[in-house]
Amino acid sequence: MEYIDNILFTIILAAGIFLFAKNIKKVIRNINVGRNIKVTDNIGERWKTMTMVALGQSKMMVRPVAGIMHIFIYVGFVIINIEVVEILIDGIFGTHRILSFMGGFYYFLISAFEVLAVLVLLACVVFLARRNIIKLKRFVNKDLEGWPKSDANYILFIEILLMSAFLFMNAADGVLMSFSFNEAMNVSKEFSIAATKIFGDNHVGAAYYFPVSAWLTGFLPNSPEALHLIERFCWWFHIVGILAFMNYLPYSKHIHILLAFPNVFYSNLKSKGQFSNLESVTNEVNLMMDPSLPPPPADAAPPRFGAKDVNDLSWVQLMNAYSCTECGRCSSVCPANQTGKLLSPRKIMMSTRDRLEEVGKELDLGKNPFEGEKSLLQDYITPEELWACTTCNACTEACPINIDPLSIIIDLRRYLVMEQSAAPASLNGMFTNIENNQAPWQFSPADRLNWAKEND
Amino acid sequence: MATNITDIKINTMAEMAAKGETPEVLFWVGCAGSFDDRAKKITKAIVKILHHCNVSFAVLGTEESCTGDPAKRAGNEFLFQMQAMTNIQVMNAYQVKKIVTGCPHCFNTIKNEYPELGGTYEVLHHSQFLQQLMEDGRLKIEGGEFKGKKITFHDPCYLGRANGEYEAPRNLLQKLDAELSEMKRSRANGLCCGAGGGQMFKEAEKGNKEVNIERTDDVLELKPDVVAVGCPFCMTMLKDGVKLNEKENEIEVLDISEMIMRAKDL
Ligand code: SF4
Ligand code: SF4
Numbered sequence: 001m002e003y004i005d006n007i008l009f010t011i012i013l014a015a016g017i018f019l020f021a022k023n024i025k026k027v028i029r030n031i032n033v034g035r036n037i038k039v040t041d042n043i044g045e046r047w048k049t050m051t052m053v054a055l056g057q058s059k060m061m062v063r064p065v066a067g068i069m070h071i072f073i074y075v076g077f078v079i080i081n082i083e084v085v086e087i088l089i090d091g092i093f094g095t096h097r098i099l100s101f102m103g104g105f106y107y108f109l110i111s112a113f114e115v116l117a118v119l120v121l122l123a124c125v126v127f128l129a130r131r132n133i134i135k136l137k138r139f140v141n142k143d144l145e146g147w148p149k150s151d152a153n154y155i156l157f158i159e160i161l162l163m164s165a166f167l168f169m170n171a172a173d174g175v176l177m178s179f180s181f182n183e184a185m186n187v188s189k190e191f192s193i194a195a196t197k198i199f200g201d202n203h204v205g206a207a208y209y210f211p212v213s214a215w216l217t218g219f220l221p222n223s224p225e226a227l228h229l230i231e232r233f234c235w236w237f238h239i240v241g242i243l244a245f246m247n248y249l250p251y252s253k254h255i256h257i258l259l260a261f262p263n264v265f266y267s268n269l270k271s272k273g274q275f276s277n278l279e280s281v282t283n284e285v286n287l288m289m290d291p292s293l294p295p296p297p298a299d300a301a302p303p304r305f306g307a308k309d310v311n312d313l314s315w316v317q318l319m320n321a322y323s324c325t326e327c328g329r330c331s332s333v334c335p336a337n338q339t340g341k342l343l344s345p346r347k348i349m350m351s352t353r354d355r356l357e358e359v360g361k362e363l364d365l366g367k368n369p370f371e372g373e374k375s376l377l378q379d380y381i382t383p384e385e386l387w388a389c390t391t392c393n394a395c396t397e398a399c400p401i402n403i404d405p406l407s408i409i410i411d412l413r414r415y416l417v418m419e420q421s422a423a424p425a426s427l428n429g430m431f432t433n434i435e436n437n438q439a440p441w442q443f444s445p446a447d448r449l450n451w452a453k454e455n456d
Numbered sequence: 457m458a459t460n461i462t463d464i465k466i467n468t469m470a471e472m473a474a475k476g477e478t479p480e481v482l483f484w485v486g487c488a489g490s491f492d493d494r495a496k497k498i499t500k501a502i503v504k505i506l507h508h509c510n511v512s513f514a515v516l517g518t519e520e521s522c523t524g525d526p527a528k529r530a531g532n533e534f535l536f537q538m539q540a541m542t543n544i545q546v547m548n549a550y551q552v553k554k555i556v557t558g559c560p561h562c563f564n565t566i567k568n569e570y571p572e573l574g575g576t577y578e579v580l581h582h583s584q585f586l587q588q589l590m591e592d593g594r595l596k597i598e599g600g601e602f603k604g605k606k607i608t609f610h611d612p613c614y615l616g617r618a619n620g621e622y623e624a625p626r627n628l629l630q631k632l633d634a635e636l637s638e639m640k641r642s643r644a645n646g647l648c649c650g651a652g653g654g655q656m657f658k659e660a661e662k663g664n665k666e667v668n669i670e671r672t673d674d675v676l677e678l679k680p681d682v683v684a685v686g687c688p689f690c691m692t693m694l695k696d697g698v699k700l701n702e703k704e705n706e707i708e709v710l711d712i713s714e715m716i717m718r719a720k721d722l
Binding site for chain 2: 270271272274275277278282284285286288289305335336338339340342343384390391392393394396397410413414415416417418423427429430431435438439441443445446447448449450451453454455456
């Protein structure tokens with residue numbers, strides 16, 4: 001029975017990783033529902049942008065409070081996970097703090113992790129307060145009603161629990177280790193406990209106390225058995241918690257911790273004002289302007305202009321939807337949203353993901369998700385939202401991970417206009433004017449130079 | 457002494473080509489600059505400055521046609537590309553190299569979206585070109601009537617965020633010896649005037665405020681003597697916003713080119 005722990009651990013670990021891999025594969029499959037576009041330009045520039053924006057979080061700092069707190073969580077999360085390496089080795093081989101042979105450096109590492117853990121805790125508390133007590137406008141918004149609001153809170157709670165488990169594990173372990181140390185030194189248990197409580201980490205068994213968790217020893221019971229139980233419980237909780245958290249990612253906005261990187265890498269590097277020129281349209285316009293060109297082969301499927309559903313969007317746009325952190329920075333600067341219009345660029349991204357996940361479920365069942373009545377346009381995003389956009393690019397500028405809600409808005413507008421002729425009447429009037437008078441207003445093209453003859 | 461526009465010889469590309477000449481720049485006037493009464497004043501201001509600086513320029517006149525920008529942003533890619541190809545044919549026939557526009561929308565469209573369709577030119581917004589003239593010593597700007605006045609600049613989305621140009625307009629305004637102040641939302645954070653993306657040509661969607669009023673509030677908060685703009689659409693939106701607040705006697709909305717024209721009494 002000696003190996004039962006190791007075996008159990010290995011099984012849980014394998015199951016956790018297996019499930020995670022399976023879910024991530026589904027996310028990738030769903031993203032690949034999008035049109036296959038090639039993004040192979042400016043690779044150097046892309047690495048640079050990813051380093052700055054995703055790794056360096058340069059755009060987060062525009063809002064300093066959130067920016068700094070987010071750095072705490074981000075750095076804390078990444079670095080404390082180094083500790084997971086040790087947990088994995090200990091778990092599989094039944095060792096205890098296998099890396100402690102590094103001596104002073106090990107002590108330094110764990111101490112640093114503890115300090116980070118406190119910063120993470122602090123940030124989580126601040127973030128919870130911003131969402132639930134201070135109620136910042138972008139967090140108490142109808143975009144987030146229901147699951148998205150809970151999702152955000154769950155993540156923060158889980159982080160708090162994980163960090164607490166980490167600290168209490170170290171605290172209990174510190175006391176236990178000092179017991180064995182003191183035993184070896186012939187110090188009685190009672191004295192050891194008392195000394196610990198009085199002098200903190202500086203006197204007895206010093207090397208086994210870590211700077212933060214030492215403060216927690218006062219909350220712990222005295223009996224070695226209970227301490228051992230606590231240490232083991234926290235250890236299991238920490239690692240199982242991490243595995244569970246990993247498997248929660250695909251259902252959560254928290255998947256941005258993985259997708260932010262490729263998302264920024266593949267983001268738009270061109271001028272924000274440059275909208276794509278639809279190639280299918282270019283071909284048709286060329287034909288109209290020069291009838292001597294060869295017509296397209298008769299059996300070619302007619303292209304669809306613009307986007308009606310997620311499969312008309314590109315995979316980059318769909319990755320955008322999965323990466324969105326639902327932070328609402330985009331909507332908080334959107335002129336339409338700020339003036340009470342229905343449009344919210346955050347909701348554009350969330351709706352796209354919702355629809356894509358629904359499509360994914362149909363795919364799981366072996367169905368063709370695009371045969372039914374439902375589609376992204378109309379059922380998830382309404383024309384009223386789309387027609388409120390001023391194409392001002394405030395949203396793309398504000399997004400900390402370079403998501404482009406505007407490109408989706410334009411692709412949906414294109415479908416409304418070119419496939420359904422469903423533009424608002426006034427815009428149709430503008431189109432007609434351009435066609436007939438070469439200007440969006442009803443003026444005669446012959447009068448174009450009249451200004452040159454008019455003195456004020 | 458202010459000149460009359462009719463005293464300036466404004467060549468069309470066709471006239472120049474007939475004489476076998478090519479101008480230094482094509483001045484792309486744009487639809488608003490050609491037809492909208494307020495924007496026509498901006499057009500004339502730009503022309504007066506070009507003339508004053510001895511820039512050899514020409515316009516397309518009746519051969520100019522909407523760039524297709526409003527159609528494209530509204531989702532009508534067909535109409536956009538028809539317009540683009542027509543314009544590109546005309547400009548390529550005249551072997552146009554350098555274009556100055558009076559409108560950031562025309563600027564953005566020709567600069568960024570025409571190349572893929574076969575039209576590659578050096579394209580400048582008028583603030584950028586005027587800055588070049590200033591740097592080359594061809595245009596001297598002094599305070600004139602704006603000396604000591606409080607001025608703020610409203611960034612056009614398609615010049616600022618869309619193309620990263622925040623400095624050229626400010627560099628010009630700086631020369632007017634005025635007090636240049638920023639609104640609480642400016643540069644990359646600037647708030648749209650509400651006209652882009654086809655909004656200029658339609659009723660706003662349902663909401664609780666007009667975008668131009670929201671932006672005008674930023675202006676009123678600062679209480680400037682002049683709001684400088686660089687776009688005929690921003691001009692319309694802010695002028696209307698100021699007027700709606702009955703502040704048109706205290707706050708003037710002027711294009712940068714008009715300010716330079718007035719400072720130099722052209
Ligand atoms: S581009 Fe459209 S969606 Fe984005 S901020 Fe501007 S108005 Fe809002
Ligand atoms: S699109 Fe970007 S800015 Fe908007 S909510 Fe998502 S992550 Fe935040």
